[in-house]
Amino acid sequence: MIRPITKEDIKESVNVIRTSFLTVAEEFGLTEENAPRHVAFATTEDRLMYQMEVEKRPMYAFFSDDGKMLGYYSLAKLSDTEWELNNLCVLPEHRNEGIGDKLLTDAFAKAKELGAKKLHIGIVEENVRLRKWYESEGFIHLGSKKFDFFPFTCGYMEKEL
Secondary structure, eight states, rough: EEEEOGGGGHHHHHHHHHHHHHHHHHTTTTTTTOOOTTTHHOHHHHHHHHHHHHSSSOEEEEEOTSSOOEEEEEEEEEEEEEEEEEEEEGGGGGSSSSSSHHHHHHHHHHHHHHHHOOEOOOOOOOOOOHHHHHHTOEEEEEEEEOTTOSSSEEEEEEEEE
16 A cells, blocks of 8 residues: 655654665665765655655655555655656565555656656666666656766656656
């Protein structure tokens, strides 16, 4: 089941995000020292609470039948017609069960309800498997950019809704 998260879900959301993105960090040699701003290391309860309360980001999670959070995503408003998908993730032990597909389909629907015509996403450019998955879901690669504070290249994609 996918539902909006509440303040009570913030702590579990942080755990799901950090645990999920840690596998990406490990795969690409990211550490807290060489990529402290990467989501695997920079996500905190304070940060998510700020995104929820101040930025008013819609946040959603996939829960198992017994109430355990297995996946997460949030949306950030860029303009009246463009939104960004952030932190879409699934706990490693529950990947390849269709949860990511369900979360992405839900994100498309929620973004449309909010008036989005386009959905943007940023990824680790070197993560070819992830890029291909997003392309299979209709995202188009727009380009990439290298930042001094990341030891990887940021890839940018968008999808017309």
